[in-house]
Amino acid sequence: MNEPLKHTPLYDLHVSLGAKMVPFAGYEMPVQYPMGVMEEHQHTRHKAGLFDVSHMGQLRIRPRSGGGAEAAAAFETLVPMDFIALPEGRQRYALLTNEQGGIRDDLMVARQAGDLFAVVNAANKDSDAAYIEKQLAEDCHVIRQFDRALLALQGPKAVDVIVDLFPQAAAMRFMDCVDTTLDGVAVTLSRSGYTGEDGFELGLPADQAAAVARKLLDYPDVAPIGLGARDSLRLEAGLCLYGQDLNTTTTPVEASLVWSIQKSRRPGGERAGGYPGAETIAQQLETGVYRKRVGLLPEGRAPIRAGVELFSDEAGTEKVGRVSSGGFGPTVGGPVAMGYVSKEKAVLDTPLFASLRGRMVPVVVRRMPFVPAGFKR
Amino acid sequence: MTTRYTETHEWVRLENGDTATIGITAHAAEELGDVVFVEAKDVGTHLKDGEAVAVVESVKAASDIYTPLAATVESFNSALTDDPALINGDPEGKGWILTVKLDDPEAFNTLLSAEDYKKL
Numbered sequence: 001m002n003e004p005l006k007h008t009p010l011y012d013l014h015v016s017l018g019a020k021m022v023p024f025a026g027y028e029m030p031v032q033y034p035m036g037v038m039e040e041h042q043h044t045r046h047k048a049g050l051f052d053v054s055h056m057g058q059l060r061i062r063p064r065s066g067g068g069a070e071a072a073a074a075f076e077t078l079v080p081m082d083f084i085a086l087p088e089g090r091q092r093y094a095l096l097t098n099e100q101g102g103i104r105d106d107l108m109v110a111r112q113a114g115d116l117f118a119v120v121n122a123a124n125k126d127s128d129a130a131y132i133e134k135q136l137a138e139d140c141h142v143i144r145q146f147d148r149a150l151l152a153l154q155g156p157k158a159v160d161v162i163v164d165l166f167p168q169a170a171a172m173r174f175m176d177c178v179d180t181t182l183d184g185v186a187v188t189l190s191r192s193g194y195t196g197e198d199g200f201e202l203g204l205p206a207d208q209a210a211a212v213a214r215k216l217l218d219y220p221d222v223a224p225i226g227l228g229a230r231d232s233l234r235l236e237a238g239l240c241l242y243g244q245d246l247n248t249t250t251t252p253v254e255a256s257l258v259w260s261i262q263k264s265r266r267p268g269g270e271r272a273g274g275y276p277g278a279e280t281i282a283q284q285l286e287t288g289v290y291r292k293r294v295g296l297l298p299e300g301r302a303p304i305r306a307g308v309e310l311f312s313d314e315a316g317t318e319k320v321g322r323v324s325s326g327g328f329g330p331t332v333g334g335p336v337a338m339g340y341v342s343k344e345k346a347v348l349d350t351p352l353f354a355s356l357r358g359r360m361v362p363v364v365v366r367r368m369p370f371v372p373a374g375f376k377r
Numbered sequence: 378m379t380t381r382y383t384e385t386h387e388w389v390r391l392e393n394g395d396t397a398t399i400g401i402t403a404h405a406a407e408e409l410g411d412v413v414f415v416e417a418k419d420v421g422t423h424l425k426d427g428e429a430v431a432v433v434e435s436v437k438a439a440s441d442i443y444t445p446l447a448a449t450v451e452s453f454n455s456a457l458t459d460d461p462a463l464i465n466g467d468p469e470g471k472g473w474i475l476t477v478k479l480d481d482p483e484a485f486n487t488l489l490s491a492e493d494y495k496k497l
Contacts, residue, residue, distance in 0.1 A: 031437070032410060032437075036410055036411050037410050037411050037435070037436040037437060038410075038411035038413075038436060039411075041436070228410065228436060228437050229436075231437075232436055301413070301414045301458075301461075302414050302416065302434065303413065303414060303434050303439070305438075305439065327436060327437075328413040328414070328434070328435075328436045330436065335414075357416075357432065
């Protein structure tokens, strides 16, 4: 499994901007630029940050006959989300579930005129594409657009820049997605992101990516942002990272992602069930779960990171959970974390203890996001 | 006062007698990025050479800091509690981490010279 690291179409640009490159999901990616993680984080919260997320997988789920409606109906057999009622031009957070109700991957899916446009995690893109292809073989084919680039412009000033380049973006709301063009180049533009801020994502051909990125960076409010700040931004926003906060053994109910399951797909809804693991998830919706993902605010300054064990008592006799993601939140100005705890402890303001380097750090169960979202709904 | 270095990117300055100050090098600070938290072993803790004596946390990750020589922790730079970024701003000055009392001050000379460290 020691394959050489891949490069995104923006690799040369990252290097020329002085990025520190690290291996991530099989790619050599920028973890930070000379600005540094802290300032990159703040820049994104206050102005606009440009992220290269071309390592993620873009897929088109195209029906063998018909259009977006047919693709939506087929796709509903793989996820507990409502795509039939999702209007064309709208995007939705989705979860591919397995037969046990666990999460194979989390993804963003937009209903387009002729198909569904999906963005999946880098580490899962080959397996996701193969899985969707196999499961929907009769009705759809899957077009892997893995060679396309994906840029994200995030932060309160992103809209000014995007509207300057795409005037129609002024009318877009959070989670709108359109296939459009920029100087003749086909761009899939959505008002979405992974930072908790307002912002846009642009899918575009690889050979145009660097030119568009440079065009965006020419705006004085835009700075390039690396994976380091991407992680602290999403953590403060309470957003899950697949592989850390979600995996094949965590269900949507345990992951506190019930909000993402529309009423029509829940027990009693007009299209209840009909996806892998539906029985387990329906039962969990009914009777609850033994553990849940919660926000955790540690006392003091020490970051509490993934893997740290959580206890109900300072003596450490009763283990109640484990941190799934944690670190320093530059906007919060202190450590923030999330993790899975037993259901009795998954109650706001419950005091717990994190075992850190042989001592017990008090943490409190808190509501997420830790920073108010800036979405334009 | 002489400063010597380790392969794990600490600097050690022999102050007088058997007291030494330990910090991380500019190169290490640069690699870590923005430091957000620092803590050291309690004053009075005795450590063997190569043992972790402190932890420096950046936004990205936690890194152990090692004492290259057997020693007892004497003091911690409490300025780092309020302003851990001193390690980025002045890693070999105001960003010092702790002082220790060396078991064997003679062993100090076994550490890397500035010239040898630069060659790493």
